[in-house]
Amino acid sequence: MTRPVANITHHSIMYAPKCLVIVSRQDYIDTFRNCLGIIYTVWVENMEVPLETLVGNLLGCVLVPPAGGPQVRFSIGANDRQALQPPAAPPLPVTQTSIHMLLRLLGIHNAVTLWCAVMSEHKVLLVSLAAARLAGACRALAALMFPFRYAHVYIPLLPAGLAEVLATPTPFLIGVHSSLKEEVPELLDVIVADLDVGSLQVPASVNVPRPSTRLLNSLQAALALVLQPELKSADCAFAPPPPTASPPHLLDKEIRAVFMRTLAELLQGYRQASGDY
Numbered sequence: 001m002t003r004p005v006a007n008i009t010h011h012s013i014m015y016a017p018k019c020l021v022i023v024s025r026q027d028y029i030d031t032f033r034n035c036l037g038i039i040y041t042v043w044v045e046n047m048e049v050p051l052e053t054l055v056g057n058l059l060g061c062v063l064v065p066p067a068g069g070p071q072v073r074f075s076i077g078a079n080d081r082q083a084l085q086p087p088a089a090p091p092l093p094v095t096q097t098s099i100h101m102l103l104r105l106l107g108i109h110n111a112v113t114l115w116c117a118v119m120s121e122h123k124v125l126l127v128s129l130a131a132a133r134l135a136g137a138c139r140a141l142a143a144l145m146f147p148f149r150y151a152h153v154y155i156p157l158l159p160a161g162l163a164e165v166l167a168t169p170t171p172f173l174i175g176v177h178s179s180l181k182e183e184v185p186e187l188l189d190v191i192v193a194d195l196d197v198g199s200l201q202v203p204a205s206v207n208v209p210r211p212s213t214r215l216l217n218s219l220q221a222a223l224a225l226v227l228q229p230e231l232k233s234a235d236c237a238f239a240p241p242p243p244t245a246s247p248p249h250l251l252d253k254e255i256r257a258v259f260m261r262t263l264a265e266l267l268q269g270y271r272q273a274s275g276d277y
Helices: 029-044 051-060 098-119 131-143 163-167 178-183 213-227 229-233 248-267
Strands: 007-011 019-023 072-074 082-084 123-128 153-155 172-177 190-194 199-201
Touching (some): 019 029, 029 051, 029 082, 098 123, 098 131, 098 190, 098 199, 098 248, 123 131, 123 178, 131 172, 163 172, 172 178, 213 229, 213 248
Parallel strands (some): 123 172, 153 172
Antiparallel strands (some): 007 019, 072 082, 190 199
């Protein structure tokens, strides 16, 4: 069964800036970014293509095939060439540099605690002055759960005026802009991470389960070696030249590999209820 790739919400007022927002259940962020970029370029350069035509083509002419189906090539009507091909199985989440950003902002200890909180279905609230940081951090935490999927309330950027959502009794992973922090009611069961100052507040009434001491120490040590490779030779009498730091997108993959190895070790023997977690 095919289905539309996206819905577009168009909010406009005469003589006021206009905003196009793509809303979709499909995880094609790069494709959506390309489409919005094409629409913006057509508008800025006054090309002879009505914006309504581009939007209509995107909504009505682009159909996503079922998982594992053939590649679909399409154009939204501005001489562009794009393609979609859903994988046969759920792919690895695309994180680019968001996981590296999360550890850089919060530090190893706080990031690991936050990961444990999300894995154990606690309420997690992220705060930042940058919407991009909030979106990236939420995506990073959800990706670090792989092969599990986050199944609760997931709002990377909570709209203004909807602070009451934070009073929900169910677990959530929500980002809030710092300008709205004072409007957020005091919540006694919510873990709050401020991405801008690197702080993590865990209420006294909240108990975050953690892996065994051995596994936790191993995870933190492995992350330290990825982020600070010079530690491997710091105590050598004749230390070699410091290693060249990997670019952020490679560090992101290395950090993910550490968490995946930890999950694999954590879950091995689960049929025997090893009780390691």
